[in-house]
Amino acid sequence: MNEPALIDSLLSDSHTIAVVGYSAKPDRPSNSVSRTLRAHGFRVVPVNPQLRGATIEGERSYDRLSEIPKDLHVDFVDVFRRGEFLDAVVDDAIAAGIRALWFQLSLGNEAAAQRAEAAGLRVVWDRCTAIELRRRVRARP
Numbered sequence: 212m213n214e215p216a217l218i219d220s221l222l223s224d225s226h227t228i229a230v231v232g233y234s235a236k237p238d239r240p241s242n243s244v245s246r247t248l249r250a251h252g253f254r255v256v257p258v259n260p261q262l263r264g265a266t267i268e269g270e271r272s273y274d275r276l277s278e279i280p281k282d283l284h285v286d287f288v289d290v291f292r293r294g295e296f297l298d299a300v301v302d303d304a305i306a307a308g309i310r311a312l313w314f315q316l317s318l319g320n321e322a323a324a325q326r327a328e329a330a331g332l333r334v335v336w337d338r339c340t341a342i343e344l345r346r347r348v349r350a351r352p
């Protein structure tokens with residue numbers, strides 16, 4: 212969990228990221244991080260049942276990871292949910308055949324991340340994708 216090589220691999224080799232807990236409200240972290248991801252060329256697929264299939268920035272939203280069509284390959288999932296919901300996210304990711312989960316800062320319930328890792332998923336815990344993207348850009352010569 213949190214190996215620098217894993218973080219770099221996910222950010223350099225991925226194209227499509229599902230954002231669980233995506234909010235259409237521009238002041239929410241999931242929205243601002245998604246904007247940053249899009250600005251860096253990633254395709255962002257919103258996942259939030261409150262959006263009820265709305266189209267966000269040209270992408271249809273889904274209620275759950277397992278509802279994303281199999282032909283829409285998701286490279287990893289960026290998770291913006293409170294700790295008490297993380298076990299359900301892990302279960303949904305496993306059911307959907309997701310290979311990597313990235314848990315955002317200060318979510319709580321690290322046991323859910325450890326369970327995901329034990330199930331064979333690659334896991335980044337307590338890191339922000341936007342911060343890590345900026346770090347990578349600054350580190351380039």
